[in-house]
Amino acid sequence: MKRLSTFLVALLVVLTAQAYVDDALSFAYEAASPYVKKGFTVREDAWGGDLGVKDQQAVQAQLFKGNEYWFCLGTDVKGAVLSVNVYDSKGNLINAETTRAGRLSAVRVEPQRTGTYYAIVTVHKSPVERTGWALVYAYK
Amino acid sequence: MPNILDAVLAGGLFLAALAPIHAQKPPEAVDLSSFPAQSVDDVVVPVPSEVFIVLDKLGNPNWRSELRDSLGRQSGNRAQVALLLGTVIAEGFVAVEAEDSEKVKDIGRRVLTLSKAINVEKAVLERSKSITDKAEVKDWLAVRKEFDGALHDVKAAMQELGDDDLAQLVSVGGWIRGTEVLTSIIRKNYTVDSAELLHQPALVNFFSKKLANLSNKRLAEDDLVDRIRKLLASIAPLIGDGEGAAIPSENVARIHKMTRDTVAAITSKGA
Numbered sequence: 001m002k003r004l005s006t007f008l009v010a011l012l013v014v015l016t017a018q019a020y021v022d023d024a025l026s027f028a029y030e031a032a033s034p035y036v037k038k039g040f041t042v043r044e045d046a047w048g049g050d051l052g053v054k055d056q057q058a059v060q061a062q063l064f065k066g067n068e069y070w071f072c073l074g075t076d077v078k079g080a081v082l083s084v085n086v087y088d089s090k091g092n093l094i095n096a097e098t099t100r101a102g103r104l105s106a107v108r109v110e111p112q113r114t115g116t117y118y119a120i121v122t123v124h125k126s127p128v129e130r131t132g133w134a135l136v137y138a139y140k
Numbered sequence: 141m142p143n144i145l146d147a148v149l150a151g152g153l154f155l156a157a158l159a160p161i162h163a164q165k166p167p168e169a170v171d172l173s174s175f176p177a178q179s180v181d182d183v184v185v186p187v188p189s190e191v192f193i194v195l196d197k198l199g200n201p202n203w204r205s206e207l208r209d210s211l212g213r214q215s216g217n218r219a220q221v222a223l224l225l226g227t228v229i230a231e232g233f234v235a236v237e238a239e240d241s242e243k244v245k246d247i248g249r250r251v252l253t254l255s256k257a258i259n260v261e262k263a264v265l266e267r268s269k270s271i272t273d274k275a276e277v278k279d280w281l282a283v284r285k286e287f288d289g290a291l292h293d294v295k296a297a298m299q300e301l302g303d304d305d306l307a308q309l310v311s312v313g314g315w316i317r318g319t320e321v322l323t324s325i326i327r328k329n330y331t332v333d334s335a336e337l338l339h340q341p342a343l344v345n346f347f348s349k350k351l352a353n354l355s356n357k358r359l360a361e362d363d364l365v366d367r368i369r370k371l372l373a374s375i376a377p378l379i380g381d382g383e384g385a386a387i388p389s390e391n392v393a394r395i396h397k398m399t400r401d402t403v404a405a406i407t408s409k410g411a
Binding site: 041045047059061062064065066083089090095113114115116118120137140 | 166167168169170171172175182183184185186187189190191193194197198281284285288289291292293333336337338339340341342343346383384
C-alpha cells in the first residue's frame with residue numbers, strides 16, 4: 001500500500017508538472033503567433049520546465065547566419081515576470097528586439113555567424129515558488 | 141504539443157502588438173561557464189528547411205537535382221528503420237524546396253509505412269494525410285510545417301513508448317541526409333558564407349553524446365549506429381574551430397562524401 005501511494009504521489013507530481021508546462025507552451029505559441037503572419041515558421045519542438053525566482057536556465061540552439069529568429073517564451077503563472085535573452089557562444093548579448101506582454105515575452109535575433117547560441121530564461125518575480133515556462137522559436 | 145500549436149495559431153489568438161520592453165535591461169555579456177551543466181538543456185535539432193532557406197537566399201539551388209530516385213528499403217532492423225525514417229522526412233524538406241508535389245505525396249506515404257514498421261503509425265496518420273492534401277494544393281509552407289510536425293510526432297510517440305534511443309536515431313538520420321544535401325549544394329558553388337552553414341559543433345557533439353550513451357544494448361551495438369558514431373567523430377574536426385572560421389571546400393567535399401556514403405548504407409541496408 002505504501003509503495004502504491006508513493007507511486008501515485010510521484011505520478012501526480014509528473015502529471016502536474018506536465019500540465020503546467022503544457023499551459024506555458026500554449027502561451028509560448030501565442031507569443032509566436034504574430035510572427036507567423038510575418039512569414040515565420042514556428043518549430044514544433046520546444047523547451048520547457050519550471051524555475052524558482054531569480055533562477056535561470058540556458059538552452060542551446062543551432063542558429064544559421066542569414067536567418068531571422070524569434071524566441072518566444074510563455075508562462076502559466078499570472079503575475080510572473082520572465083525574460084528570454086539570446087547570447088552567442090562567447091556570452092555576448094545579440095538581442096535585436098525584445099517584447100513583453102503579460103505572460104508572454106519574445107526576442108528577435110539575426111545571427112551574424114552560424115553556430116551555437118544560448119537562450120537564457122530568467123524568472124524575475126513570481127507569486128509562486130516554482131514557475132512553469134516554455135520556449136519555442138520561429139524562423140524565416 | 142502540435143495540437144496546442146494548431147489550436148493557438150488557428151484559433152486566431154493573435155496579439156495586436158507586444159509592447160517593447162524598456163525595463164530590466166539584460167546584461168550585455170554573461171559568463172556561460174557559470175551555468176551548471178543541468179542548467180543547459182539539450183539542443184533542439186534544427187529541421188533541414190532552416191538551413192535550406194538560407195541557401196535559397198544565397199543563390200538559386202537546383203533542388204530537383206538533389207532529390208533521390210529511391211527512398212531506400214527497410215529491413216527488419218529497428219535501428220535501420222528509424223535512421224531511414226529520418227532520411228525520408230529530410231527528403232520531404234528537399235521535395236518541398238523542389239516544389240515537387242508527387243514526390244512529396246510519395247514521401248508522406250512512405251513516412252506512414254516506416255512509422256508502422258516501428259509501431260508509431262497512429263502518431264503520423266493525420267500528418268501523412270495532411271501532407272498529401274497540402275501538397276495537392278501546393279501549399280508549400282504548410283507542407284513544410286507538416287514534415288516538422290511528423291518528425292516531432294514520431295519522436296514523441298517513440299519516447300512515450302520508452303524508445304528514446306530510437307527517437308534519437310530518427311533525428312540523426314534526418315541530419316545526415318540534410319547535411320548530404322547541404323554539402324552537395326555548397327560544393328557546386330562554394331563560398332565561405334555558404335560553407336559556414338556547416339559550422340554546427342553543438343549538434344555534432346549532441347548526437348555523438350546521445351549515440352555514445354544509448355541504453356538499448358542491441359541499438360548500441362548495431363553496425364549502422366557504430367558507423368554513424370565514426371562519421372560524427374570524423375566530421376567534428378572539419379566543421380570549423382570557432383565561430384566564423386572558414387571551412388575550406390576540401391572539407392565540404394569530404395563531409396559530402398562521408399554523408400552520401402552513410403545515407404547509401406542506411407537506405408540500402410534492406411535491399
